Amino acid sequence: MTRYPELSTIQAAIKARDGSAGLLGHFQFAVLKHFTLSISPEEVQYIMPPQQPQQGTLLPPYRVLDLSGPEAVFCGKLLADYGADVVRVEPPTGDASRSRPPFAGDAPGPDRSLYFLFYNTNKRSVTLDLQTPRGRELFRRLAAKADVVLESFPPGYMDSLDIGYDALQKINPGIVMASVTPFGQTGPWRDYRSTDLIALAASGFMQITGEPDGPPMRQGNEQSHFPGAQFAAASILAALYYRDFADGEGQYIDVSLQEALITYYTDAHPALAWMQMGENVTRVGATSTLVIPLGAYPSADGWISAGIITPREWDTLAEWIYEVTGNEEVLNEAYRGGNQDRAPFNDIITALVIDFTTRYTSEYLFHEGQRRNLVFIPVNTVSDLLTDPQLESSNFWFPLDHPETGTLQYPLGVFDSEEVSPSTNPAPRLGQDNDAVYGNELGLTAPELAELRRNGVI
Amino acid sequence: MSNKALAGLRIIELGPYVALPLTGRILASLGAEVIKVETNKVLDEMAFIPAWSRGAGQPDFQRLKKRVSIDVRTPDGLEVFRELVKVSDVFMTNFRRNILDRWGIDFPELRRLRPDIILMWQTGLGGIGPYYTYKSYGILVQHMGGVSLMTGEEGEPPSAINTSYSDYHTGVFQPSAIIGALMRRRMTGQPATMESSIFKSGAVTAGPPILDYQANGRLPQRIANRDAANAPHGVYPCQGQDRWCAIAVQNQAQWDGFRRAMGNPPWSDEPEFATAEGRLSNQPRLDALIGEWTAQLTADAVMERMQREGVPAAIVSQGDDLYHSPHLAARDFYRPTPYYAAQRGTPAWEWEKGDSVAWTTPARLSETPMEFGHYSNIGEDNPYVFQEILGMSESEIESLSESGALY
Numbered sequence: 001m002t003r004y005p006e007l008s009t010i011q012a013a014i015k016a017r018d019g020s021a022g023l024l025g026h027f028q029f030a031v032l033k034h035f036t037l038s039i040s041p042e043e044v045q046y047i048m049p050p051q052q053p054q055q056g057t058l059l060p061p062y063r064v065l066d067l068s069g070p071e072a073v074f075c076g077k078l079l080a081d082y083g084a085d086v087v088r089v090e091p092p093t094g095d096a097s098r099s100r101p102p103f104a105g106d107a108p109g110p111d112r113s114l115y116f117l118f119y120n121t122n123k124r125s126v127t128l129d130l131q132t133p134r135g136r137e138l139f140r141r142l143a144a145k146a147d148v149v150l151e152s153f154p155p156g157y158m159d160s161l162d163i164g165y166d167a168l169q170k171i172n173p174g175i176v177m178a179s180v181t182p183f184g185q186t187g188p189w190r191d192y193r194s195t196d197l198i199a200l201a202a203s204g205f206m207q208i209t210g211e212p213d214g215p216p217m218r219q220g221n222e223q224s225h226f227p228g229a230q231f232a233a234a235s236i237l238a239a240l241y242y243r244d245f246a247d248g249e250g251q252y253i254d255v256s257l258q259e260a261l262i263t264y265y266t267d268a269h270p271a272l273a274w275m276q277m278g279e280n281v282t283r284v285g286a287t288s289t290l291v292i293p294l295g296a297y298p299s300a301d302g303w304i305s306a307g308i309i310t311p312r313e314w315d316t317l318a319e320w321i322y323e324v325t326g327n328e329e330v331l332n333e334a335y336r337g338g339n340q341d342r343a344p345f346n347d348i349i350t351a352l353v354i355d356f357t358t359r360y361t362s363e364y365l366f367h368e369g370q371r372r373n374l375v376f377i378p379v380n381t382v383s384d385l386l387t388d389p390q391l392e393s394s395n396f397w398f399p400l401d402h403p404e405t406g407t408l409q410y411p412l413g414v415f416d417s418e419e420v421s422p423s424t425n426p427a428p429r430l431g432q433d434n435d436a437v438y439g440n441e442l443g444l445t446a447p448e449l450a451e452l453r454r455n456g457v458i
Numbered sequence: 459m460s461n462k463a464l465a466g467l468r469i470i471e472l473g474p475y476v477a478l479p480l481t482g483r484i485l486a487s488l489g490a491e492v493i494k495v496e497t498n499k500v501l502d503e504m505a506f507i508p509a510w511s512r513g514a515g516q517p518d519f520q521r522l523k524k525r526v527s528i529d530v531r532t533p534d535g536l537e538v539f540r541e542l543v544k545v546s547d548v549f550m551t552n553f554r555r556n557i558l559d560r561w562g563i564d565f566p567e568l569r570r571l572r573p574d575i576i577l578m579w580q581t582g583l584g585g586i587g588p589y590y591t592y593k594s595y596g597i598l599v600q601h602m603g604g605v606s607l608m609t610g611e612e613g614e615p616p617s618a619i620n621t622s623y624s625d626y627h628t629g630v631f632q633p634s635a636i637i638g639a640l641m642r643r644r645m646t647g648q649p650a651t652m653e654s655s656i657f658k659s660g661a662v663t664a665g666p667p668i669l670d671y672q673a674n675g676r677l678p679q680r681i682a683n684r685d686a687a688n689a690p691h692g693v694y695p696c697q698g699q700d701r702w703c704a705i706a707v708q709n710q711a712q713w714d715g716f717r718r719a720m721g722n723p724p725w726s727d728e729p730e731f732a733t734a735e736g737r738l739s740n741q742p743r744l745d746a747l748i749g750e751w752t753a754q755l756t757a758d759a760v761m762e763r764m765q766r767e768g769v770p771a772a773i774v775s776q777g778d779d780l781y782h783s784p785h786l787a788a789r790d791f792y793r794p795t796p797y798y799a800a801q802r803g804t805p806a807w808e809w810e811k812g813d814s815v816a817w818t819t820p821a822r823l824s825e826t827p828m829e830f831g832h833y834s835n836i837g838e839d840n841p842y843v844f845q846e847i848l849g850m851s852e853s854e855i856e857s858l859s860e861s862g863a864l865y
Contacts, residue, residue, distance in 0.1 A: 058638040060645060074663075082638055101686070102670045114669040184822070187788035193770040197683060197691065201704035202772035204780055206693065208620040210610065215693050216702050216774045217617055218683045220608025221665045228820065230630040231484075235821040235828075237637040238463035238488040242826050245644050246465060251825035259791055259820035262780065264630075265621035266518045266817070267476055269508055270777030271792055275815055276511050280776040282700065286606070286618035288597070296601060296616045303616050305601045370592045377598040379616050381607045381677055382667045393587035396658060408672045414662045415578075415635055415652040416586075420642070 056421040057083025062240060064148040065089055065139075066123060070196065070222070071152040071257050072180035073097070073119040075229035079148075079236070080122035081412050081422045087437060088120060089139070092127045092456055094430045104405040110430045111404045117427045119225070121400065121410055125428035126437045127458045135457045136163055141442055143168045148236055149177040155185045165252040175250040176239040180228040184256030194257070199224040203261030204270055211285045227260035292342040293349050296379050297357040303379035304362040306353070306369065311337050316372055321356045385411075395421070402426035434458055462489025463826040467640060470495060470542055471523065472530070472563075473552035474502035476596055476622050477656060478580055479519040480629030481550065485636065486522035487819055487828035493546070493843060494520060495539060496836055497529040498805045498865050505800035513800040514814040517833045521795065521816060526844070527806075527837035527865055530561050534863035539563075541848050543571050548636055550578035555590055565651060576639045577651040578632055584655045596622035596656055603660025604678075608667065612680045628659040689737040690716070690744055693774055694752040696760055702774040703752055703760040710734070715767035720751055781815070793818055798835045805865070806836035840864065 059079065064086040066076035080086035088095065099108065100115040129135040140163060143149060149168060151158060158164040158179075165177045179185060182194030182202070189202075200206045200218050210217030232255045242248040270281045286305065287295035294307040308314050314336060321330045330352050335342055342349055357365060362378045369376030378384065385391060386409060396413035412422040438444045438458065452458045460466075467490040471482040474496075486492040496502065504519065506512045528542075529535040543549060549568060551558070558564070565577055579585050582594030583602075600606060600623045601616060610617035632654060639650040667678040685691035688709065693702040707713050713734075717726045725747055730736045737744055752760050757773040764771030773779060786792060795816045798809040819828040844850045844864070858864040 058635065058642055058650075060641070078634065082634070102666065102674060102676070104669075104673045106674060114673060115666045118666045118669055183785060184789055187785040189785040192765050192772070193768060194772070195706040195708065195770045197685075197704050197706045198770045198772045201693065201702075201774045204775035204777070205619070206702075206704070206774050207776050210617055211614075215683070215695075216704075217610055219605060219617075219619060219623075220610075220678065220680065221605050221663070221667060223605070223663075225665070226627065226663055227630065230627070230634070231819075231821045234484055234488070234630065234633040234637065235823055237634050237641070239823060239826065241637055241641055242463040245641070246460065246463070248463075249825060251823055253824070254822040256789065256820050259786070259789070259817070262791075263480075263518075263817055263820055264623065264626040265619065266480070266626075267504070267507055267515060268621040269515045269518075270775075271781040272511070272514055272777075272815055273508065274777035274781045276514065280700075280778055281620065282776075284618075284620045286601075286616055288620075294597070296606065296618065298615075303601075303607075305598045305616075307595045307598050309595065370589075373593065375593050375595050375598060377594060377601055379601040379606055380604050382604045382664055382671045383677060385604055385661050385664060385668065386671070388661075390584045390587045390589045390657065391661060394584060394653075394655075394658065396661070405669075405673055408669055411662045411664060411668060414631055414658060415654040416658075417650055417652045419648060419650040420639070420652065 056419075057423055058420045059083040059237075061085035062147040063087065063145065064150055065142055065146045067149070067151040067153070068180070069152045070097070070225055071182065071228050072150055072178070072232055073229070074225045075178070075180065075232040075236070076123060076150055077119050077121055078229065078233045080120075081414075083423050084148075086123040087142075087433065088123045088125045088428065089128050089142070090125060090430065092129050092431075092458060094127075098430065109404065111402075114405075117402060117405065117408075118410070120427035121412065122423040122425045123428055124433040124437070125431055126434050127431040129457050130161055130163070132455075132457055134452070134455070136161055138438070138442070138452075138457070139163055140168070140171055142437070143175060144171045145441070146172070147174070147176060147240060149175060150180075150232070150236070151177075152180045155179070155181055155190050169250060169252075173249055174243055176236055176243065176253065177250075178232045178236050178253040178255060180232050180255040180257060182257050184259065185254040189258075196222045196224045199257050199261060203258045205261055205265065207270070208265060208268055208281055208283055210283045212283050214283070216283065224257060224261065227264050228255050228257035231255050231260045287350075291339045292346050293353050295350070297354050299357050299360060299362040299365060301361045304357055304365045305377045305379055306357075306365075307375050309339065309375075313374055314342070317374055320372060320374075321352060324356055324359060325352075327352065327355070398422065398424050400424060400426040403429070431458070460489070461826050462829075463823065464488045464490035464637070467491065467548070468493065468546040469548040469550065469636075470546050471550055472496075473550070473580075475504055475552065476519070476625035477628035477632070478550060478552040479504070480626065481578075481632040481636070482523055483519055483521060484630065484633040487831070488633070488637075489826060489829070492523045493542065493839075494523040494525045495528050495530065495542070496525065497527050497535075498836060499529055499862070501800060501802065511799070511812070511814075513809070514797045514812065516800075517795040517797050517814055517816040521833040522829060522831040523834065524839035524843055525834040525836050526840050529863055529865060530563065532861070532863040534858050534861060536562055538844070538848070538850075538858070538864065540571055542843070543568050543575065545847060546572065546575065547640065548576040548578065550580065550632070550636070552580040554581055555585060569649070574643055574647065574649045576636060576643065576649055578636055578654065579651070580628060580632065580654045580656075582655060583657045585653045589657075594656070596625040599656045600624040600660060602657050604664045604667065605660065608678045608680060610680050611682045614680075624656050624660040627663060628654060628656045631659050631662075684741065688734045689741050690748055692745060694745070694749050694760070696752050696755055696757040698756065700776075701757045703757040703764075704772050704774060705748070705760075705764055706770040708770065712769050713737075715769045716764065719763040719767040719769060720748075723747075723751070791818055792816070793830055795833050797833070807838075809835065
């Protein structure tokens, strides 16, 4: 059993060394566990007593170096929103996503991309040219004091710069490094190039999205940003838990976006359908071949979705439709019963439903349907979300003030809690934390910083 | 030292469907002991999915869990459940408040039984607030987050995914929140109660369009498979029934690679296709010309030719492709597993056993690999949980099983 030094001993040692409680590192228990009670000054700089989470946030300020592209950028955001100290490490010209539209006021600028602003809330920003030896040396110094490195470069790229996991874990055995790439770090497709469209195609997501008689359809709003990032976030936190509370070491995490996307439609189970039936799952539009009626229907002012699953739900709906339209056809005994009983009448039932839904607004159908114990669900656009009373009542929106855009509402409340709340800082301006991180934390002097700037390293 | 990341943590899962069981599966794969509380009397509708092979999809959602049969609606069952809460770190459920109230499951009461327990309460539309009594089906809640009106072509009906899509966001959001709360508890001694919903998980991922609307007053446009900045960008028909290859040209170098991959056909020299602007404004003709070429090849061949020239491309994978994929096989992604064919009115231990496949994990952790592990049937772990964890006697278990409390 490793003997841990008392917290007060560590604090005293740090204080003796640099006269303060220390600014370096966060949760270096992995290093800590190699300690005996005699602490060498070299080791001291890598340890810190466990800091408590900031007021109200879920996570303590774990230091995350975020080098991610689209496949992992949401992971860094989630950890930052939860309270981690996520430092976006950008090339001196800025991350490529800073030039992605849309821009605030449609005026391009490195701090005006709404894409960048959305995906980088609560992060800090430093610039660093990893193409230069001096830049890589600085990165290694950052990594020595970080808890996590997050990246989504093509497999092997970090190694080629000698800042891959093998190199970093020699400097910092407690480091957790996560790579989120289109096809993972191994296997014959690992080097294949990808984009949002390609990821959704390769995973089979497109095969089941769109109209039955149309081509496979990409799901909107770049859904490939989420599944890999989400699995990475859970894995990173589990790895940190293991390191800090289970006497473990750091580790490397390989996340495949293709596989993560496949798990996002497990109930459709395409591989199993092939294995057991020799059939391929395919597209059904917004309807279902199993549940009738189920789908998105036009309303007086937009679209409303509805699903009738139990026999009782059908009876309730049929009565309501009759009440409104006076059309006795809807009461036809042949339509009563379970979903499968209505399968032969899909077309006529859909027509009856549409004749009814087009008479009311979506909002009316939603609430009145629920009052009658029927599942009507509005087909929202983003403006509907901003005024939704449920979200408003649930600590969901947070106003973040950014110098270039003014105050905008951000959806940060993925869960609501009395004890825990998200961090509430807007995305960083390019390189805004260079002085704090390189100066205060790494201890570079003002002339050194000036020289790095002159040489384009930061 | 164990090689399970979350070793020693015990989590109680109470609830059916997709999102909550997926959360439990992930936490179990990460090494937590997840105890799934359910009853033979009321089966999870997901036990009958897929329709053509009832229960064959369950090993993905329920594997690695300790599955116990407890009917929490009975006084004795509720008592056993309470005993379990006392020795657990997390309780998570997806039942609405009126149902929990009816059964006598009350969060402050659980807190009294176990003062530092982490509570995760997940519903469809919201556990508190104006919609808290509302019913929902996951496959429809995807329409609430805004994504349906960003999918497909302008003017067409909202598109949807043939799956309970928004459930998955929720299912994968919750593990990180729960692990974070466990860390926080270790550092501060403080528990947490977290309320999540499928609606909120979808709305969190509404993305840049939320800001675009506020900053510029613009609502998202539906652009199908096209890209605003470059072309070609879409899916192209290939040899075979419903076979497609997706191609995404993002810059001029990739356009040059694309031409090489096609063998530099003469039309690709035309000045109207020379720039991204030109290609974007002549997209219908461009797509038709490409489609004529791809239609002569298999989707795999198109993908390979494109990738060899550095052009992002992929087949639109079907179940067949995934099941036989050499890439996924090299990563050992799908593995064989037994399953049990669910049957109403018959206890789970009498269900027939069959062969299925389930996914391992999209995340490979070098020191604490996510486990594939054992797949239990409902109630299979009763002896372990009731005897080893709760220290109940065999006669007590037997009488409570007969009374229906532990059935």
